[in-house]
Amino acid sequence: MARIGVFICHCGENISATVDCAKVAAVASNFPGVAYSVDYKYMCSDPGQRMIIDAIKEKKLDGIVVGSCSPRMHEPTFRRATAEGGLNPFLCEMANLREHCSWVHEKGDVTTAKAIDLVRTLVEKVKRNTPLLPIKVPVTKTALVIGGGVAGIQAALDIANTGHKVVMVERDPSIGGHMSQLSETFPTLDCSQCILTPRMVEVAQHPNITLYTYAEVESLDGFVGNFKVKIRKKAKSINEKDCTGCGLCCTKCPTKKIPSEFEQGLGFRSAIYVPFPQAVPNKPVIDKENCTYYTKGKCRVCEKVCPTKAIRFDQEDEILEIEIGAIVICTGFNILKTSFFPEYGYGVYKDVIDGLQFERLASASGPTLGEIRRPSDGKIPQKIVFIACAGSRDPAKGIEYCSKICCMYTAKHAMLYKHKVHEGKAYIFYMDIRAGGKMYEEFVRRAIVEDEAQYIRGRVSKVYEKNGKLIVVGADTLLGAMPVEIEADMVVLATAGIASEGAESLAQKLHVSYDAYKFFAEAHPKLKPVETNTAGIFLAGACQAPKDIPESVSAASGAAVKVAALFSNDELTRDPMVAFVNRTAPPVFSTCVGCFLCQPVCPYQAIEKEEIKDRQGKTIKTVARINPGLCQGCGTCVALCRNKAIDILGYTNEQVYTEVVALLNEY
């Protein structure tokens, strides 16, 4: 006969205000198998826990039911107390008398009756509980950082400096991300390249960091502490060991008129190219889509001029397989292109540009060497209209959120313009100025007061070209929606920040969730901002939502600490609530028939094949096996298996069925 102890908590008055706790305890004491039953004001308090510990010893209890708050709140507390009393902690169950009963019902007999029912179901369940042992899995202490923007750089350096190995995978030929394209950065106006380049170099030289550029994640298997990642190193068509980065090939390449991605199409590059002078690694790649040798079969000029014979036209993509323990996703963001906006000319007006293009115009290393010249004719614009919230905060455009960085960089752009073209006039159409952040409001003020940026609150309905000018038609809502028309030389759209290209497919490869806008989703918006819902996979930077540099960097350091904390263990302990495939007596061995229809249904790829062998090592039967390190105990496979060959430890079919039956049967 079972000897169950029932402990009913008042939770101050949270439960006892509507539930007659003493009655629940009294009725429970008569349930078959209950050896001891009490109620107490705060079961989670020290004396409350002591009651459980003492009762286990004195009354020789073999199962515990605590009727109190949600298990999310205090399950660890009561399991610990159960363990201290000498029982396996998984022989303790909690009936949620607060969230499931007292908080949601009025005071009365039926409420008390429901509390009694809840306790009874768990008394019946706990009779069928078995001792369980936590699962231990080893940890591979190498981190994978995906994306080498400022967030990825920070995360990689921070992790590497704790003494752990880091593998960084960057899709482009160079690391640096968007920050390497910026001219000067708000709110301090320091030169973006100057503060970023040293860190890019540090990544390349750090003994703990292995950098793979021009590479992407191909697939991911495994689980926290034990991931296996396949990385596709795209063929660069050069031997990086031999290449000295002299750049002769790039100067001699006859295919020169390819719009440069780095210059946002405002400059050109050759088919063999280094994206920008400070690139890390500073070695070229051949863009196979534009190289005449790859497209037409002749040229090979670069091969001839290369002093070290480093060109390899026959190089193929390489797939690397690496074991890692944790991942930080830092794949950043992108911005909408001007072609997205019919009202601003679909991208056909050359002098309607986006924010990143303006950054390039303002950059000393940019296509105009830092002079603000308009793309169409190279003239210095005397009037620029900046349009904030281009696409953002606009449900009609499908983007309801605020892109957050645009108010700030638009103020910066107006400032930079004024610093370079003193007689120039900057107009900024805006909805609200959002300048929350240290020194941000002051920065915007400076743009208005010192640099005479003229802010107009209202939206622009149309931009069109007339006699070499851009006519901007808008409204000033602070003047009663008075129509405004400005003849501008150039228009800069602060286009919405959007998820980086390929974010969705990457999320699917990594099995992490993403939001409706395809930004990666954090596990909890407040308390777990750098975690994903998948254990061991973290987030940093603008891949989560548009972020500025300080935010991206702090998130990266946060994620790095999470990785370091994970790597501080040699083994990870996990709750044993995982699925397992049953075993039965021969000749059946397991009711699993090995149909493997369950395999594709597991969201965590936890289901493998296992061979049951006889003593001679001959396979008798192939059945499903659940990898306990991967299984998250979701139960999907349990529901799928026709003959119920799978059970979840701690929530077996039998246990759950018993609970249901106990609830249905009148006591």
Add this chain to the structure above:
Amino acid sequence: MDDIRKKAKELLENKTVQVVIGYGKGSGEEARAIFVRDAAKTDQLIFDETCLQNLAVYILKHEVKHLGKIAIVATSSVLRSIMILASEQQLKDGDLVVLGITSDGKYIDLPNFKAIEDYLATLNVSITDKEKELLKMIDAMTMEERWAWWQNEFSKCFKCYACRSACPMCYCPKCTTDSNQPQWIPVASHQLGNMEWHLMRAMHLAGRCINCGECAKACPMDIPLNLLTYKMIDEMNANFGVTVGMKPDAVFALSTFKNEDKENFIR
């Protein structure tokens, strides 16, 4: 038919197989399954319009398996069952010798799964006129009428489980109905328990049933229970565009998620 007899004889003589599953004369009107183990007895094999049973049900039966390697006279139902069993990893190519037979009794050489797949692709699989008629009737009912109709049909069931035994896809060594810890399906036959059994059976065969109709043929109470699983085939086709049992390596539509699936509510 002579071809088949000859082939069967050969296979038994040179010991390629130990047993040939085929049709023989039954005691009544209909043919029955026979298990020929002796080359001299292969002339007992027959094929006529009464040879309808889906012999695939015997392939995985313990009693048959232990006789040794199997050759099987295979109508299109048998072939489709074999495709399902292969997709569910119960059979590997080469595990058995398939003696294909057309509905008018001609032998077709089907040396491997690929050949079966190609042959099946040329067939037009459809249901009988009588079944079409019944389905039309059921489809025309309101939800309540339909529920009442099935309840009435299933009230006749006395849980002999002949339908289960006749089904090639019901090969579980321990059916959920055999479990008493917990007792998912009550042993006694009463309205609720019968309904539970039949809903469960239908769900277990959704996306796997090929509508050979064996269950309904086996039922001593003449319950047209194959219509329930047939409806699932229809649904499967409409929702996922799959015809069940046409390929040896098909993925199970109900446990597979593809990005291009029509429904995207699950994303």
